[in-house]
Amino acid sequence: MFDIERWQEIFDTIRKNKLRTFLTGLSVASGIFILVILLGFGQGMQNGIEREFKQDASTSVWAWPGVTSKEYKGLNPGRRIQFVNENFNKAESLFKDAIEYKSARIFVQGVSANYGKEALIYGIQGVSSDFQFIENTKMVEGRFINYQDEVSTGKVAVIGRKIKKDVFNEVESPIGEFIDISGIPFKIIGVFSEMEDREEERIYIPITTAQRVFNGGNRVNNLSFTLPPVENFDEAVQQAITFKDGLRTYLQQAHTVAPDDNGAMEVWSAMEEAKRYYGLTGNIKIFFWFVGVCTIIAGVVGVSNIMLIVVRERTREIGIRKALGAKPWSIIGMILHESIFVTAISGFSGLIFSMGLLELVGPNVEVDYVVNPSVNFNVALSTVLVLILAGTLAGFVPAWRAAKVQVIESLRDE
Amino acid sequence: MIEIKDLHKSYKMGSNSLHVLKGINFKVEDGELVAIMGSSGSGKSTLLNILGMLDGADSGEYTLDEVPIKNLSETKAAQYRNKFLGFVFQSFNLINYKSALENVALPLYYQKVPRKERQEKAMQYLDKVGLKPWAHHLPSELSGGQKQRVAIARAMAAEPKVLLADEPTGALDSKTSYEVMDLIQQINDEGNTILVVTHEEDIAHMCKRIVHLKDGVIVEDKKIEQVRAGQYV
Ligand SMILES: Nc1ncnc2c1ncn2[C@@H]1O[C@H](COP(=O)(O)OP(=O)(O)OP(=O)(O)O)[C@@H](O)[C@H]1O
Numbered sequence: 001m002f003d004i005e006r007w008q009e010i011f012d013t014i015r016k017n018k019l020r021t022f023l024t025g026l027s028v029a030s031g032i033f034i035l036v037i038l039l040g041f042g043q044g045m046q047n048g049i050e051r052e053f054k055q056d057a058s059t060s061v062w063a064w065p066g067v068t069s070k071e072y073k074g075l076n077p078g079r080r081i082q083f084v085n086e087n088f089n090k091a092e093s094l095f096k097d098a099i100e101y102k103s104a105r106i107f108v109q110g111v112s113a114n115y116g117k118e119a120l121i122y123g124i125q126g127v128s129s130d131f132q133f134i135e136n137t138k139m140v141e142g143r144f145i146n147y148q149d150e151v152s153t154g155k156v157a158v159i160g161r162k163i164k165k166d167v168f169n170e171v172e173s174p175i176g177e178f179i180d181i182s183g184i185p186f187k188i189i190g191v192f193s194e195m196e197d198r199e200e201e202r203i204y205i206p207i208t209t210a211q212r213v214f215n216g217g218n219r220v221n222n223l224s225f226t227l228p229p230v231e232n233f234d235e236a237v238q239q240a241i242t243f244k245d246g247l248r249t250y251l252q253q254a255h256t257v258a259p260d261d262n263g264a265m266e267v268w269s270a271m272e273e274a275k276r277y278y279g280l281t282g283n284i285k286i287f288f289w290f291v292g293v294c295t296i297i298a299g300v301v302g303v304s305n306i307m308l309i310v311v312r313e314r315t316r317e318i319g320i321r322k323a324l325g326a327k328p329w330s331i332i333g334m335i336l337h338e339s340i341f342v343t344a345i346s347g348f349s350g351l352i353f354s355m356g357l358l359e360l361v362g363p364n365v366e367v368d369y370v371v372n373p374s375v376n377f378n379v380a381l382s383t384v385l386v387l388i389l390a391g392t393l394a395g396f397v398p399a400w401r402a403a404k405v406q407v408i409e410s411l412r413d414e
Numbered sequence: 415m416i417e418i419k420d421l422h423k424s425y426k427m428g429s430n431s432l433h434v435l436k437g438i439n440f441k442v443e444d445g446e447l448v449a450i451m452g453s454s455g456s457g458k459s460t461l462l463n464i465l466g467m468l469d470g471a472d473s474g475e476y477t478l479d480e481v482p483i484k485n486l487s488e489t490k491a492a493q494y495r496n497k498f499l500g501f502v503f504q505s506f507n508l509i510n511y512k513s514a515l516e517n518v519a520l521p522l523y524y525q526k527v528p529r530k531e532r533q534e535k536a537m538q539y540l541d542k543v544g545l546k547p548w549a550h551h552l553p554s555e556l557s558g559g560q561k562q563r564v565a566i567a568r569a570m571a572a573e574p575k576v577l578l579a580d581e582p583t584g585a586l587d588s589k590t591s592y593e594v595m596d597l598i599q600q601i602n603d604e605g606n607t608i609l610v611v612t613h614e615e616d617i618a619h620m621c622k623r624i625v626h627l628k629d630g631v632i633v634e635d636k637k638i639e640q641v642r643a644g645q646y647v
């Protein structure tokens with residue numbers, strides 16, 4: 001390998017057979033390039049989908065009512081179901097052991113909110129202190145609603161970062177400012193951020209306050225829970241399904257809804273959804289790998305073909321070299337040395353070029369479901385090595401055969 | 415230098431086989447210049463290739479410089495070819511992407527001579543065949559006679575014990591042929607052993623001994639008065 005004379009001989013050959021070398025190199029480099037880009041986008045899709053799911057706590061389960069569509073126990077279809085506090089409390093006591101965080105939620109409607117003269121056209125939601133963990137809400141300033149606020153029906157509000165940006169750009173911090181909701185002053189105690197702007201256009205107030213002050217009575221709009229985290233993904237999914245089914249059954253019985261009337265009682269678990277998407281990304285990844293492996297195989301076949309042609313083209317030269325005293329292994333070594341060198345150089349240029357492209361363009365790619373396409377360097381490196389190895393093996397057979405052929409055969413005029 | 419006894423060679427062609435050499439006995443001393451003649455298909459090239467270890471015999475003994483040549487591994491054969499033998503072919507067999515100089519230097523590469531020394535030595539031999547100004551030309555830029563002279567320089571560069579030439583003038587006109595023969599005679603004058611296959615009478619008579627092959631056996635083997643090629647050049 002470190003035989004300088006041989007290197008010189010190889011460089012001579014390469015320099016004088018530029019087209020052949022270029023074509024070999026091109027097929028290897030483009031194979032690697034395509035593979036890396038494909039793998040990058042596979043990863044990008046995975047990133048994109050994972051991000052969609054990071055928005056809510058991964059073990060969250062949500063329940064909200066709808067309108068019945070089936071007659072059940074003498075009740076007509078078309079009935080609008082309304083959750084009440086009791087449903088929440090009962091669910092809590094029924095599934096006490098299974099639940100980590102819990103919150104009922106009420107959408108405050110038909111009220112106007114103002115900050116000074118400015119109207120705040122944002123959704124107002126009554127939630128409990130646990131809701132922060134269920135929504136996976138990050139506090140950027142101040143704090144979220146706490147248990148004390150709930151008990152004391154505190155007139156406090158937590159606003160989204162977007163609202164702060166839009167409305168409170170004149171003050172240093174919105175904390176301590178007051179907003180008017182239906183003429184009642186609420187003190188801002190915190191600012192939160194979310195993954196998506198849309199979810200930052202919300203004002204949270206304690207659910208007790210929402211019910212008492214805005215004539216909510218004991219009504220709630222939906223229920224949300226998280227389950228304790230479980231190490232094993234499949235177990236987590238199983239836990240979510242069990243809880244979801246139990247919750248649904250209880251809610252259906254409490255509101256006299258037919259067990260198969262899905263539209264009347266919706267229960268959704270992030271875990272199950274995640275399973276579907278993870279399955280999907282898994283499939284996408286498998287697909288990209290499949291395409292990638294096909295590309296590699298095509299590359300290997302290409303390299304082998306080129307090697308075959310190269311060796312055939314050089315049959316006569318090989319015969320001459322042998323007549324001049326080249327040993328069979330020196331012939332094999334020469335051909336392989338050249339092919340490894342060319343495949344390695346072009347493989348790595350393909351690698352560097354494609355990784356560079358991903359590195360440059362990747363972070364800017366942020367369309368739906370494709371975020372930061374990138375590729376694991378080790379994976380890419382191993383594919384290059386595989387290709388080099390395959391090229392070597394593919395080159396070895398014809399080289400070996402050429403070296404074994406009687407000199408006189410290879411020198412015969414066609 | 416060369417001794418063969420009862421050499422046989424046949425080629426298998428499908429189910430039947432063609433018996434080409436049918437018991438050749440033959441001895442060549444140091445410094446001889448031998449012409450091998452015979453009609454087309456008589457087995458001249460076959461014999462020369464076996465002598466050159468480019469092809470194997472079926473049976474018989476072959477001794478080259480007191481070394482018995484039998485059941486050699488490819489590697490061993492390559493070593494012997496490199497050390498003992500130089501080849502000149504009718505179709506030149508130069509490597510087309512290498513310059514004249516590089517072609518001449520190639521056998522030295524396989525002798526593990528360092529690059530610089532190789533180049534110097536190759537240049538010496540090119541000079542000897544009168545092609546120093548053409549050292550950096552590709553074979554495609556040379557005439558037939560020049561190519562053959564490069565091939566001879568290449569064969570001589572390795573300083574072989576025996577030079578084997580299969581119709582070295584077969585592809586050349588008579589004037590160029592004589593130039594090549596002149597060169598071969600000069601090399602022979604320096605004491606090298608040379609075997610030349612030819613079917614041209616005048617070329618054969620520029621050697622010192624003529625061996626006639628017919629139907630796979632030697633029918634005639636005579637020493638002759640050498641005609642110098644120099645007078646025609
Ligand atoms: N590889 C081979 N396979 C089969 N037959 C062969 C092979 N090489 C040579 N022959 C046959 O062996 C015979 C002798 O061939 P060879 O080349 O030795 O003849 P030659 O005397 O050199 O003829 P020429 O003057 O035409 O070069 C010919 O009949 C030829 O067809």
Ligand SMILES: [Mg+2]
Nearest residue numbers: 458459460580
């Ligand atoms: Mg012949």
